[in-house]
Amino acid sequence: MQTLGWREWGALPELGIAAIKMKVDTGAKTSCLHAFKLEPFERDGQQWLRIWMHPEQNSDREQICEAQIHDQRAVTDSGGHTEQRYVIKSRLVIGDFDSPIELTLTNRDSMKFRMLLGRQAMRRQFLVNPDASYLLGEPQ
Numbered sequence: 303m304q305t306l307g308w309r310e311w312g313a314l315p316e317l318g319i320a321a322i323k324m325k326v327d328t329g330a331k332t333s334c335l336h337a338f339k340l341e342p343f344e345r346d347g348q349q350w351l352r353i354w355m356h357p358e359q360n361s362d363r364e365q366i367c368e369a370q371i372h373d374q375r376a377v378t379d380s381g382g383h384t385e386q387r388y389v390i391k392s393r394l395v396i397g398d399f400d401s402p403i404e405l406t407l408t409n410r411d412s413m414k415f416r417m418l419l420g421r422q423a424m425r426r427q428f429l430v431n432p433d434a435s436y437l438l439g440e441p442q
Contacts, residue, residue, distance in 0.1 A: 303427070304397045307434035309415065312396040317367040319357050321440060322417050324396075326430055330420035332377065332389075333403055336410035340388060342371070351388055353407060357416060377406050394419075397438035399427055 306326050313320055314335075339354035349371040357365050373389040387406040394403045396419075403423040410416055424430070431437065 303429055304399065305429045305431050305434075305437055306396075306419075306424070307437045308430070308432045309435050310396060310419070310438055311436060311440045312394055312417070312419070314392050314394060316392045317353075317369060318365065319367070322357055323359060323415055324417040324419045325415040326424070327418045328421050328424070328430055329380070330418050331422055333394075333405050333420040333423045334377075334410070334418040335390075335405040335407055336413075336416040337407040338409050338411055340407060342388075345370075351390065351407070353390075355416070356411065359414060359416060372404065375406070377408075379408075394423065401427075 308326050310324050310326055311321055312324050336355050337353045341352040343350050343352060351369055351371055353367045355365050369390040369392060371388055372391045374386060375389060376384050377387045378384045387408055389404055389406050391402045391404055
């Protein structure tokens with residue numbers, strides 16, 4: 303079992319994201335990815351999303367990704383605010399872990415991290431050392 307620090311680097315190759323800083327958040331049930339604009343569309347009879355994001359903190363560089371919509375659900379944030387969010391599935395690569403996870407999408411422009419890694423994605427895969435950072439290094 304791999305040990306994570308409270309923040310780590312990961313990759314979401316299906317979204318074209320080679321490296322993204324994540325806050326490892328054992329208090330969050332689901333993982334969350336930053337998106338400042340979402341545009342639903344249909345492809346081959348399936349519902350998809352075009353996702354605009356800033357993959358790096360403190361940068362205005364935009365990246366546009368596309369993913370099939372997996373679900374929509376109400377999510378309550380740490381401040382107690384509930385919002386309806388789209389849910390997608392995408393491969394997460396972090397250390398030796400390479401598996402699809404669910405990601406809710408919301409605007410995280412005011413947050414320090416563009417992604418939260420929630421406990422559903424970590425279940426039975428990782429231990430967390432809250433005193434450590436970037437234990438698994440940066441993605442290649």
